[in-house]
Amino acid sequence: DAGVTQSPTHLIKTRGQQVTLRCSPISGHKSVSWYQQVLGQGPQFIFQYYEKEERGRGNFPDRFSARQFPNYSSELNVNALLLGDSALYLCASSLPPTRTEAFFGQGTRLTVV
Amino acid sequence: QKEVEQNSGPLSVPEGAIASLNCTYSDRGSQSFFWYRQYSGKSPELIMFIYSNGDKEDGRFTAQLNKASQYVSLLIRDSQPSDSATYLCAVIRRTSYDKVIFGPGTSLSVIP
Numbered sequence: 075d076a077g078v079t080q081s082p083t084h085l086i087k088t089r090g091q092q093v094t095l096r097c098s099p100i101s102g103h104k105s106v107s108w109y110q111q112v113l114g115q116g117p118q119f120i121f122q123y124y125e126k127e128e129r130g131r132g133n134f135p136d137r138f139s140a141r142q143f144p145n146y147s148s149e150l151n152v153n154a155l156l157l158g159d160s161a162l163y164l165c166a167s168s169l170p171p172t173r174t175e176a177f178f179g180q181g182t183r184l185t186v187v
Numbered sequence: 188q189k190e191v192e193q194n195s196g197p198l199s200v201p202e203g204a205i206a207s208l209n210c211t212y213s214d215r216g217s218q219s220f221f222w223y224r225q226y227s228g229k230s231p232e233l234i235m236f237i238y239s240n241g242d243k244e245d246g247r248f249t250a251q252l253n254k255a256s257q258y259v260s261l262l263i264r265d266s267q268p269s270d271s272a273t274y275l276c277a278v279i280r281r282t283s284y285d286k287v288i289f290g291p292g293t294s295l296s297v298i299p
Binding site for chain 2: 105107109114115116117118119122124129130162164168170174175176177178179180181
């Protein structure tokens with residue numbers, strides 16, 4: 075079975091631009107979560123989506139938004155990019171409510187210049 | 188006080204020794220506990236999860252949970268150089284969603 079897949083793997087953007095990151099969960103998983111990981115720190119929770127609805131949101135500005143599609147894939151959008159948005163963006167899928175273990179994709183490395 | 192704390196390391200152990208990684212958390216309502224391994228430049232890989240007090244063993248890995256002390260640990264027996272990585276502790280409190288909090292990670296170096 076395919077794991078969690080993310081695209082693109084690397085991205086370079088200019089300050090002020092907008093970016094869209096994509097994630098396909100493990101087959102059968104209905105929940106997708108997004109995380110931001112800055113070098114040297116643990117992942118920080120951004121969003122959780124379950125059954126196409128936003129279930130949770132971390133402490134991130136409104137420039138960050140996301141959505142989940144009927145096939146449970148997801149997109150993370152970031153507007154008006156700042157240098158501080160440079161990070162590894164991770165998507166994880168899980169199978170609530172019975173299982174909470176989350177499995178990560180390979181991540182998207184975003185560099186804002 | 189940070190919600191999830193770990194010793195930042197680096198922790199160095201000789202090959203074949205036991206590596207002990209520790210994690211404390213502040214939210215007594217936390218219900219699920221995970222250990223992830225992350226190699227440099229890669230994404231986190233789930234290696235252990237534990238829900239109940241006590242020990243859980245899987246191969247060379249043992250997770251230990253003590254909810255009263257708000258403490259979770261990971262023991263790696265017969266440490267190998269390939270175990271050299273950053274180990275992330277993650278804690279979940281289930282509310283309307285699975286609120287996941289990661290610790291900052293502990294860097295482990297296994298010396299041949």
